[in-house]
Amino acid sequence: MKLATFSRFTIFQVACFVSVLSITSSCGKKNSGSTVITINPQVTHQEMIGFGGSLAWYSDPIVNSRRRNELCQLLFEDLGTDIIRLKSWYYPDNYPAYKDVEKMRDDNSLFQWYNTTQVYLAAKHYNPTIKILLTSWGPPEGLKSNANTRQGTLKSDANGFMYDAFAQYWVDLLDHAPFNPDYISIQNEPSYVNAGWTTCQFAPTETKSLAGYDKAFDKVYERIHVRSGAPVLIGPDVATFGNVQNDVFSAYANVLKDKASLGFLCYHLYSFTSSTSPEQTIPPLEALRKYNKPNIMSEFSESFDWINTALLINNTLTHANTSAYLHWKLTWDTTPVGSGNQALISIDANGNYTKTSFYYLIKHYAKYIDAGYKRVEATSANPSVNVSAFIDLSGKQVTSILINTTNETIPDFQVEGYSISKRKIFQSTEKELYKAINDASPLSLPPRSVTTVVMDIER
Numbered sequence: 001m002k003l004a005t006f007s008r009f010t011i012f013q014v015a016c017f018v019s020v021l022s023i024t025s026s027c028g029k030k031n032s033g034s035t036v037i038t039i040n041p042q043v044t045h046q047e048m049i050g051f052g053g054s055l056a057w058y059s060d061p062i063v064n065s066r067r068r069n070e071l072c073q074l075l076f077e078d079l080g081t082d083i084i085r086l087k088s089w090y091y092p093d094n095y096p097a098y099k100d101v102e103k104m105r106d107d108n109s110l111f112q113w114y115n116t117t118q119v120y121l122a123a124k125h126y127n128p129t130i131k132i133l134l135t136s137w138g139p140p141e142g143l144k145s146n147a148n149t150r151q152g153t154l155k156s157d158a159n160g161f162m163y164d165a166f167a168q169y170w171v172d173l174l175d176h177a178p179f180n181p182d183y184i185s186i187q188n189e190p191s192y193v194n195a196g197w198t199t200c201q202f203a204p205t206e207t208k209s210l211a212g213y214d215k216a217f218d219k220v221y222e223r224i225h226v227r228s229g230a231p232v233l234i235g236p237d238v239a240t241f242g243n244v245q246n247d248v249f250s251a252y253a254n255v256l257k258d259k260a261s262l263g264f265l266c267y268h269l270y271s272f273t274s275s276t277s278p279e280q281t282i283p284p285l286e287a288l289r290k291y292n293k294p295n296i297m298s299e300f301s302e303s304f305d306w307i308n309t310a311l312l313i314n315n316t317l318t319h320a321n322t323s324a325y326l327h328w329k330l331t332w333d334t335t336p337v338g339s340g341n342q343a344l345i346s347i348d349a350n351g352n353y354t355k356t357s358f359y360y361l362i363k364h365y366a367k368y369i370d371a372g373y374k375r376v377e378a379t380s381a382n383p384s385v386n387v388s389a390f391i392d393l394s395g396k397q398v399t400s401i402l403i404n405t406t407n408e409t410i411p412d413f414q415v416e417g418y419s420i421s422k423r424k425i426f427q428s429t430e431k432e433l434y435k436a437i438n439d440a441s442p443l444s445l446p447p448r449s450v451t452t453v454v455m456d457i458e459r
Helices: 060-064 068-078 104-126 163-176 211-225 249-254 280-293 305-317 357-366
Strands: 035-047 048-054 085-088 131-135 184-185 232-238 262-268 295-300 322-327 331-332 345-347 353-355 373-382 385-391 397-404 413-416 419-429 435-437 449-458
Touching: 035 322, 035 385, 035 397, 048 280, 048 357, 060 068, 060 104, 060 331, 068 104, 068 345, 068 353, 085 322, 085 353, 085 373, 085 413, 131 295, 184 262, 211 232, 232 295, 249 262, 249 345, 262 280, 280 305, 305 322, 305 357, 305 397, 322 357, 357 419, 357 449, 373 397
Parallel strands: 035 413, 048 085, 048 322, 085 131, 131 184, 184 232, 232 262, 262 295, 295 322, 331 345
Antiparallel strands: 035 373, 345 353, 373 385, 385 397, 397 449, 419 435, 419 449
């Protein structure tokens, strides 16, 4: 049965046909009209992997903290994390002649290999269903054109670029890794080079001076897809996205989009800066739909403040149909107030930590939206209230996230169209984070706020 939408005026008239619950409140003088949120669980969009972030760096403060158990419980259980992005630290000395991990010195890789393993084990302890995305920042120096993990491209021999050797590296990496990842990205930001840390430059397709990302991708898939529990390949994991002058993402996505071997397109959002308005992010995000591939936002946490980050997440979900959103800084070091550190948890050298407003922001999405949920149609009659909604696998629970972008309280709020037997409500402003709201209390949307409403529904 199609779920109908009714105005406030007609609710009484149709009550005998459809069970309707209106969630309303008044704050001061009554508005002349209500903000009506319409949710239709029968119209579904993308299936979710979920929400999470990266622990490519700063895993060692977690592992070495005297409050390690508290931190891990917060990150992997309380937050509701569905997926974490880890860095591969597989850089054996003298690879490929030597492939074991006990002698890895480049970039402090043995130390980081150990820490990443400990983080993985803790994540699985607190959340056995958590998914792992393993990303490479580049192959070891034995496979680099400049014999250095920094800069350069893939090494060549008499037959050209060594794609087969690169694919064998991934076989060796997975053979030696202490866990089996669910997803892999063969190269973080393949167009980017930096003398300061591990990078490897790939062109979208092979040139005289650069190895081709498409050929490397094909060779890795060819070698690993026959493995038991083979990970899903995602790409291109580029740094910039939607930049009209330099649309790096499209150059790589166009050579990947038709490959059956590609599980998800993935993108970063570093083209967006502090001067980018949330509205300006919508056209490039909508352009992702033309590829007809599911996608993942695999890295971003800079530039936007708390409320604009909420709007950005909403835009990736509702305009790009993104299946997973990964905040870059799950944990980071402590920095002075106002320095722009968007870490979910800031940790100092002694292992002391602080949960930031971004922790609670991600929790608004991650805690009650899990893998397998589907985004459903949700609209707001008030353009200043952004809304997204997700239905669980049973079809009996809907989680909706509402963002009030104004500096005014929205005093009248309704959800119409079906019967709601139970609700859980959590609300954040910049001064009061993730406050539980009594189900019997009148519900309003405070200025610049994010509200999660978890509803048990009856058809």
